[in-house]
Amino acid sequence: MTGPLSGVRVIDLTAALAGPYGTMILADLGADIIKVEPPGGEITRRVGPYPPSVDGQQTLGGYFQSINRGKRSIVLDLKSSHGHAELLDLVRTADVVVENFGPGVVERLNISYEELRRVNPKLVYGSLTGFGAAWSGESPYIDWPAMDITIQAMAGALSITGTEDGKPVKIGPGIGDIFPGTMLTIGVLAALWEMKKTGEGQQIDVSMFDAMLSLCERMVYQYSYTGQVPKPIGNTHPILTPFDVLEVKDGWIAIAATTQLRWEALCHIMEKPELITDPRFRNEGRRVDHRTEIRHILDEWTRDMTRAELREKLGGKVPFGPVNDIRDIFDDPHAWARKMLVEIENPGSDQRAIVAGQPIKFSRSRATVGARAPQLDEHGDALRAEIRSATEVATK
Structure with a gap:
């Protein structure tokens, strides 16, 4: 060895x-x-x-x-x-x-x-x-x-x-x-x-x-700080957004544009720069409060595109990844x-x-x-x- x-x-x-x-x-x-x-x-x-x-x-x-x-x-x-x-x-x-x-x-x-x-x-x-x-x-x-x-x-x-x-x-x-x-x-x-x-x-x-x-360290400090018991929330994150899995034309993708710079980059890629100055989404905390609206916006934008099309738009620009099964991973260089x-x-x-x-x-x-x-x-x-x-x- x-x-x-x-x-x-x-x-x-x-x-x-x-x-x-x-x-x-x-x-x-x-x-x-x-x-x-x-x-x-x-x-x-x-x-x-x-x-x-x-x-x-x-x-x-x-x-x-x-x-x-x-x-x-x-x-x-x-x-x-x-x-x-x-x-x-x-x-x-x-x-x-x-x-x-x-x-x-x-x-x-x-x-x-x-x-x-x-x-x-x-x-x-x-x-x-x-x-x-x-x-x-x-x-x-x-x-x-x-x-x-x-x-x-x-x-x-x-x-x-x-x-x-x-x-x-x-x-x-x-x-x-x-x-x-x-x-x-x-x-x-x-x-x-x-x-x-x-x-x-x-x-x-x-x-x-x-x-x-x-x-599971996150749930320990969350309960210690807030007294609230964390529960299952699907693919989202309790204190960050957008952080989710979205259905697209030929499968699923994950996006996590949680910082201000990543959020602004995503808005420009979606050709929706007005979202950057929208009072609902102006900072990380406000975006968490309005996660449902953000999810709806992302669903509307992604649902008619393929994983390959979204990879071209998002890959290397914001945290993005296709939801791969093992066949995809075997094909991945x-x-x-x-x-x-x-x-x-x-x-x-x-x-x-x-x-x-x-x-x-x-x-x-x-x-x-x-x-x-x-x-x-x-x-x-x-x-x-x-x-x-x-x-x-x-x-x-």
């Missing part, structure tokens, strides 16, 4: 989406991610979609490929004494351990931070749970299981997402998993930086609830130029996999999707050989 984290070894004990997404970021940045899987493999190996198989060969599903690319796989039965001993051997060679087990599991498996730090005092140990660990603030929900949609609900995201009739709508991507996983990655990197300075490791605790509440659509090998199939790329770019270090996801226990023999070699060196 290449990238700024080249030389960092991470023992990945995570499963499903939140944890593997976080370790995927570390893999793309160059870390050596050792994915420890139970006999039979991690649960998402059994989740499709699957590509067409060649001669009935085993293939990797899209879910697993997307967030486990660039990792190495080893099977360990952590419930057995042998598997537990092998994990400790791996931990001795590692910089980081990341886990997202349910409440009480690491204690039952005897792989808690307190246990693993005994064999590696410099260890950075990242934990991700629904409601956090007792040592960092004991939640009444500490023993509750958590999933993306339940966390979106409890942390407030669903209360402000949806149509103006008040019906909550789940945010499309699994943001209740992905954002906490990203926050855990930030915590791991910060702890690694401190470890390099002090020689001491530590545990990082990220609660999915906490991460999502931090993502930006996604390919920025390497945000990346082809990787698909073992057992003639069809190559395409996954979302790495958005963090570096001027010197190369950070990118390194390789496909591993087959189950694909690197088990090699990793055991590495452990034996490291042990021999350490005992000489």
Whole structure:
């Protein structure tokens, strides 16, 4: 692997989406991610979609490929004494351990931070749970299981997402998993930086609830300042306008001309300069009070034009974007130029996999999707050989 984290070894004990997404970021940045899987493999190996198989060969599903690319796989039965001993051997060679087990599991498996730090005092140990660990603030929900949609609900995201009739709508991507996983990655990197300075490791605790509440920061200060409970308002913004999604001749577009300069530019593009001096729209605050009239004006102007025509008029002049589906994104030169659509090998199939790329770019270090996801226990023999070699060196 290449990238700024080249030389960092991470023992990945995570499963499903939140944890593997976080370790995927570390893999793309160059870390050596050792994915420890139970006999039979991690649960998402059994989740499709699957590509067409060649001669009935085993293939990797899209879910697993997307967030486990660039990792190495080893099977360990952590419930057995042998598997537990092998994990400790791996931990001795590692910089980081990341886990997202349910409440009480690491204690039952005897792989808690307190246990693993005994064999590696410099260890950075990242934990991700629904409601956090007792040592960092004991939640009444500490023993509750958590999933993306339940966390979106409890942390407030669903209360402000949806149509103006008040019906909550789940945010499309699994943001209740992905954002906490990203926050855990930030915590791991910060702890690694401190470890390099002090020689001491530590545990990082990220609660999915906490991460999502931090993502919903706007509703926190709104309620604190005004006492008003924010509600779903569709595609508009509570304190900015125009900020909306509009239906056009062949689909939908988004416009966000919220500052005075952007508003004036939009008025000139619409050939309606009189709106600039209209008392109803003379500043940001007045425009919010008259958002319905502005929406009507924009609807009248856009509804008989296509997305391409509006792109020609608005693109690069005011914040504008077509509402793209994934076909549009695959046809968009930006996604390919920025390497945000990346082809990787698909073992057992003639069809190559395409996954979302790495958005963090570096001027010197190369950070990118390194390789496909591993087959189950694909690197088990090699990793055991590495452990034996490291042990021999350490005992000489």
